[in-house]
Amino acid sequence: MNTFSEENYLKSIYRLSQLAGVKVSTSAIADALGNNPASVVDMIRKLSDKQLIEYDKKKGVKLTPQGQKDAIQIVRKHRLWEVFLLEKLAYRWDEIHDIAEELEHIKHPDLADRLEHFLNYPEYDPHGDPIPKANGKMAKPFSATLADGKIRTIYRVGAVRDTSSAFLQYLHKLGITIGTQIKLHEKIAFDQSLVISIDGADPVTVSQKFGENILTS
């Protein structure tokens, strides 16, 4: 059984591993968790001893099969609780992440399974991320971003990459949620800003960073 802290490290390492082209380095983990790199070095040693990760100075941190399994179970609980908080307790899109950060650490053998059943086996969480099944399998996450899109094309919002409340509140303000149709009119050559229309409304301009955080399906 892993501690609260170990679980948070595993989850961060898992997330960083999934980002293409990112080396899961000491400093990358420190940034992700808001901890000092010296603390990360301590924990890398601890998780290596527990055989949950492998560390190679050159390649960075990699989850072992067991570490991967443990990380996925935490992600599973996180995403199931997010569905619960949104659907059953009527929390807003931008509120659920932080509460799920606490709930995901509740350890009781079949709590996740019961919750999944109660929620009627959702495939995706409210941010569009696939929910791992009890066996660890999950649907493919959406990977194409709006920033990669072609102009004069309509896309459907499948998921969001950033789940910070700043981003989610901005989406709320723009009227964008999972399933919203977005037409990409133009990419500004200067800074890759995007001119889009949301559900057929008048065009608005958003940043490249914005577009990179909208995943299309």
Next chain:
Amino acid sequence: MNTFSEENYLKSIYRLSQLAGVKVSTSAIADALGNNPASVVDMIRKLSDKQLIEYDKKKGVKLTPQGQKDAIQIVRKHRLWEVFLLEKLAYRWDEIHDIAEELEHIKHPDLADRLEHFLNYPEYDPHGDPIPKANGKMAKPFSATLADGKIRTIYRVGAVRDTSSAFLQYLHKLGITIGTQIKLHEKIAFDQSLVISIDGADPVTVSQKFGENILTS
């Protein structure tokens, strides 16, 4: 904000305070939590510094108004989660206590209020204990025990005092739950054992200790 450990102490002190004739002493708290008395002395100092308890060598530990408030909020969360686990996730009577011990520590301002709304404002938890409202008020707990009962009288099970799985599984085996009718036939003079019939069935004998843990309404 209190730590996980501080919350567990407050809850234990609250529970011990409610038992008539029990002095909330260092050793009583140590027993309740399964900790060493030396550790309890440390925590008594800490909670006193935080003005959550008052300690008098002679009289033992007493919650301050703020300590009482904090303790009741934990009890509120515990009991609401128990209702959720039983009603929504279909856990058994004897399983819910331990899971709620973890869930009660989730700190998010209005999670308890939302959960209470979702559960339709239950007054009592599955063990018959009253659920404190957001303002800390709650229905009077049941206090009369079956062991105090008069013979040839029918009682209704209102609550159980002990919530250990050993006791709850025994009740399950006997077919006793909240609302069950129990007729008290006889008290054995030798050891205060009780001869009872459960929902009109053939009489069975149970111990005095058993009777003291059944609260009647």
Next chain:
DNA sequence: TTATAAAATTAGGTATACCTAATTTTATAA
């Protein structure tokens, strides 16, 4: 190639919440 900046690590420290063993205080019984 070498200077410099960035990243990683080491050394030593902190607060939390426990512990054991020894000692002191308090309660109980002869």
Next chain:
DNA sequence: TTATAAAATTAGGTATACCTAATTTTATAA
């Protein structure tokens, strides 16, 4: 009243998960 048992406390220790400051290693740029 005094011996003894029980309870409470003190002293000193541990593991966890962090930290800062200093040092070493690695990467990057002139």
